[in-house]
Amino acid sequence: MTLHEIQNQALKLSVEERLKLINILTRSLLPKKHSAIKSKGLAASLIGIAKTDTPPPTEEEVKALLNERLVKKYL
Structure with a gap:
């Protein structure tokens, strides 16, 4: 099939089908990942x-740290 024939056939597709075709063609142009490592x-x-x-800090230490930070923030 020639490019001209493909173009004519593509223009007969619905808008949704043409968008799907564009997506498929675009993905076909992306480089393939050859990495075997996931x-x-x-x-x-x-x-x-x-x-x-x-x-880890104890509950009391965490409360003291938070209080210190609040005091510094509002001073």
Whole structure:
């Protein structure tokens, strides 16, 4: 089938079908990913980034930190 024949056939399609055709043709032009390694999402790659050797703060310490911050904010 020639390009001219394809064009004539495409113009006979409904608007919705032509939009689907555009989408299919556009995706066919994108480079294929050849990576065999499945990439992790951004959130998964950030797990453990803030880990420390110190234990987490206690409830009282968190409340004290929040109070200090509020005092500094309103002074």
